[in-house]
Amino acid sequence: MGFSLRSEVEFCSANPILKYTQDDLSQRGVFGTLFCTNFRITFISDEKSQEETTFKNKLYGENDIPLMFVDHIYGVYDEKRKLITGALVKNKYPSKIIIHCKDLRVFQFCLTYTKEEDAKKIFQGIAHHCLEEKSLKCVFAFSYTGTPSPGTDISPCRGFHCDTIIWCWSHYSGCALFKASLPPVTQEDGDFQKHFDIMINAVAHNYLYSAKTEDLSESLPTIQDIQQSYNKFKQFFLIENSTDFWLSDMKWFSSLESSGWLDIIRQCLQKAVEVVECLEKDNTNVLITEEEGTDLCCVISSLVQIMLDPYYRTLMGFQSLVQKEWVAGCHAFLDRCNHLHQKDKECYSPVFLLFLECVWQLVQQHSPAFQFSETYLTVLSDSVHMPVFSTFLFNSAHHRESVLKAESPLAQSSPLSCPTVWDWSVQFDSKAQNYFFNPLYSEKVKHEKAVRKPHKLKHQRQLSLPSTAFKTPFKKGFFKDETDSLKKMLRVKRLSRWMGSPDSTAAISREFYESWQQRPLDYHGLLLPCLDGPAVRVWMQRYLRWIPEVHILGGGSVAVMTKLMELLSQVQDLKRVLEQRDSSQAAKPDHRPYIQHRLLSFGSSGRLPSSFPFAYSRNRSFKPIIPTGLMQCLMLTDSLASQEDEASSFVSLV
Numbered sequence: 001m002g003f004s005l006r007s008e009v010e011f012c013s014a015n016p017i018l019k020y021t022q023d024d025l026s027q028r029g030v031f032g033t034l035f036c037t038n039f040r041i042t043f044i045s046d047e048k049s050q051e052e053t054t055f056k057n058k059l060y061g062e063n064d065i066p067l068m069f070v071d072h073i074y075g076v077y078d079e080k081r082k083l084i085t086g087a088l089v090k091n092k093y094p095s096k097i098i099i100h101c102k103d104l105r106v107f108q109f110c111l112t113y114t115k116e117e118d119a120k121k122i123f124q125g126i127a128h129h130c131l132e133e134k135s136l137k138c139v140f141a142f143s144y145t146g147t148p149s150p151g152t153d154i155s156p157c158r159g160f161h162c163d164t165i166i167w168c169w170s171h172y173s174g175c176a177l178f179k180a181s182l183p184p185v186t187q188e189d190g191d192f193q194k195h196f197d198i199m200i201n202a203v204a205h206n207y208l209y210s211a212k213t214e215d216l217s218e219s220l221p222t223i224q225d226i227q228q229s230y231n232k233f234k235q236f237f238l239i240e241n242s243t244d245f246w247l248s249d250m251k252w253f254s255s256l257e258s259s260g261w262l263d264i265i266r267q268c269l270q271k272a273v274e275v276v277e278c279l280e281k282d283n284t285n286v287l288i289t290e291e292e293g294t295d296l297c298c299v300i301s302s303l304v305q306i307m308l309d310p311y312y313r314t315l316m317g318f319q320s321l322v323q324k325e326w327v328a329g330c331h332a333f334l335d336r337c338n339h340l341h342q343k344d345k346e347c348y349s350p351v352f353l354l355f356l357e358c359v360w361q362l363v364q365q366h367s368p369a370f371q372f373s374e375t376y377l378t379v380l381s382d383s384v385h386m387p388v389f390s391t392f393l394f395n396s397a398h399h400r401e402s403v404l405k406a407e408s409p410l411a412q413s414s415p416l417s418c419p420t421v422w423d424w425s426v427q428f429d430s431k432a433q434n435y436f437f438n439p440l441y442s443e444k445v446k447h448e449k450a451v452r453k454p455h456k457l458k459h460q461r462q463l464s465l466p467s468t469a470f471k472t473p474f475k476k477g478f479f480k481d482e483t484d485s486l487k488k489m490l491r492v493k494r495l496s497r498w499m500g501s502p503d504s505t506a507a508i509s510r511e512f513y514e515s516w517q518q519r520p521l522d523y524h525g526l527l528l529p530c531l532d533g534p535a536v537r538v539w540m541q542r543y544l545r546w547i548p549e550v551h552i553l554g555g556g557s558v559a560v561m562t563k564l565m566e567l568l569s570q571v572q573d574l575k576r577v578l579e580q581r582d583s584s585q586a587a588k589p590d591h592r593p594y595i596q597h598r599l600l601s602f603g604s605s606g607r608l609p610s611s612f613p614f615a616y617s618r619n620r621s622f623k624p625i626i627p628t629g630l631m632q633c634l635m636l637t638d639s640l641a642s643q644e645d646e647a648s649s650f651v652s653l654v
Helices: 116-131 189-206 223-234 242-258 261-280 296-308 315-327 351-365 374-383 397-407 430-436 467-471 478-490 502-517 540-544 556-581 595-599 628-653
Strands: 010-020 029-037 040-045 064-066 070-077 080-083 096-101 106-110 166-170 176-181 211-215 285-290
Touching: 010 040, 010 116, 029 106, 029 116, 040 106, 070 116, 096 116, 166 296, 176 261, 176 296, 211 261, 223 261, 223 351, 242 261, 261 285, 261 296, 261 351, 261 502, 285 296, 296 315, 296 351, 315 351, 351 374, 374 430, 374 540, 540 556
Parallel strands: 176 285, 211 285
Antiparallel strands: 010 029, 010 106, 029 040, 040 064, 070 080, 070 096, 096 106, 166 176
């Protein structure tokens, strides 16, 4: 068959293959052909689909699995489910293969209806290309790019040297946020302290404020802890059939909490609030450190900037933040996302997803403060594993540049050019991209005439010298001498750390949060999250979008948003009518953002399901289904309970 992507090559195929549905244990499905290419696993049904999808990805459809999306593959042998590893691939092929994807989709294919040779080939082909270790040059991106073309990639970025102090952001008061890797631990404690003093002196040399340091490896979970917690958490959303889902419903919330994933999100947000407090309230430099300086340092530094700087809550600002703190900041995407299926499990950890989870908490708590929507965050979490873009494919900017130059067919002249993930037109048309914008975003009102305000430098250093300095004439070396003297005055303070127990620190941050809550609401000012138990929630759109049993037609957050948008539109219409009645106001231009263009297709779509815009088509039914066997079991339980109640009533009457 012909594939839509250039340079896509078919490896193997099999027909007929039965693709199971997830409705119950009856093992119903549709027949078709299963293909494995250098880009994806794809199932093409023998039946023509009549569904009209409203949110379509240009690169892959609902029956496509990009190879880097594959998380685990299970095989069913004699009705026993086994995890597929390299050893099992060479043995007899299974009767059914189950594929768990990193975007939490689950696919089940029956191989018993096809020829034995074809079944063996498709099974071994899928297992080999999805599970076996591979070299970076085998990733589809290097085939997809073709001849280098100017303008398709981001500007070259040298990246940071992680063994030095990296400046992240400056507060308008003059203090700043820094991050760095910890010096290597040696037998000589003096060497460690010497290296640490050098880092602190570097901060004090240019920023004449006291500095607080925080070793994130001591106060936050390790990357291994993060991986183990997420592995437990995601299992509750990888649903293979309805029966499994309904059986897990009874203890679902307690099981989610026991995974520890939500608590890790809460810890990261708490630590970010502590850093914000030092910058905003105490006017103190902050240096955050960890072993490599490219994992949790990226999480905390990014969250701090989002809380303090409204620019990073816009779509362009957020993308520049990810590019600056994560891509140029040398986060090891290749290792942490395990794009090459390396056997070293210690390197794999969803650190970037953890950051997106924290951002989602802020978005759902303070929606009007963010220009981008949760749909944008969900799509971004999927795009991390898309084997087309270079943005999240490498371990550092230097790694990216060297690989692209080495793999280029024109290595003598220019490096290979890959698309950037920020070019959303590669994946979505303009209508679909509209869903990336938050219709409830409170844009800053632009007045017709700007009111002159006292000049206030933002994000700049503000240096001050002792008043006694101006009592004598300036002399050569004056500023250096006075600056050195000021550094000595600050030397006692600048090595301070966050002291006290976690409980006491949390109590202080709680006071800071409550003080912030008492201020007038400003979506373009400081933003802090509520960290009370119920406030940290499950990212429903990302985790439940593929589970039809939980979809609510005309319900969920999309219904609330649609109603709010309609009300806002009506309010703006009324304001315009009132202003037009005033002839003095009619001639003035209206700079308020008009919400009518934000309604997109929400208003014309009728009642929308809670999964919108994912897993949604106009012809799909959203009736919740309880499997027959489970229903009978529940009815039997109710019947027995009723009998017990009647018996106990009879006894009590006697």
